[in-house]
Amino acid sequence: MLSMFTAKPVSLTINDEIVIAQTSVKHSILTAALAANIAFPHHCRVGSCGACRCKLVAGEVKQLTDSAYVLSAEAIAQGMILACQSLPKTDVNIHVNLRQRPLADEPQGHGHV
Numbered sequence: 839m840l841s842m843f844t845a846k847p848v849s850l851t852i853n854d855e856i857v858i859a860q861t862s863v864k865h866s867i868l869t870a871a872l873a874a875n876i877a878f879p880h881h882c883r884v885g886s887c888g889a890c891r892c893k894l895v896a897g898e899v900k901q902l903t904d905s906a907y908v909l910s911a912e913a914i915a916q917g918m919i920l921a922c923q924s925l926p927k928t929d930v931n932i933h934v935n936l937r938q939r940p941l942a943d944e945p946q947g948h949g950h951v
């Protein structure tokens with residue numbers, strides 16, 4: 839009965855090679871990656887810039903906000919998600935360009951990515 843209320847830890851796999859075991863379903867993918875010292879691209883952390891976009895390859899996530907404000911319909915159809923707004927519901931595997939420049943180095947602007 840108690841297990842019904844206990845959050846089960848899940849694992850986060852990045853680019854099929856980096857595995858973060860025992861992360862919580864209460865932490866976003868971005869939070870879990872940064873806590874593991876992964877240089878995950880990000881900027882706003884609130885779902886408005888798109889810098890943390892990544893592709894969900896396997897698993898399920900709960901999205902905290904509607905990513906359609908930031909991601910195009912085509913990107914969403916291809917499985918793109920916002921790491922800062924996605925809580926893992928199961929073990930997940932995502933693909934992300936870890937060599938992406940931080941958004942802070944680019945001209946400011948918003949729009950579909």
Ligand code: FES
Binds near residue numbers: 881885889921
């Ligand atoms: S860090 Fe800006 S949308 Fe996730």
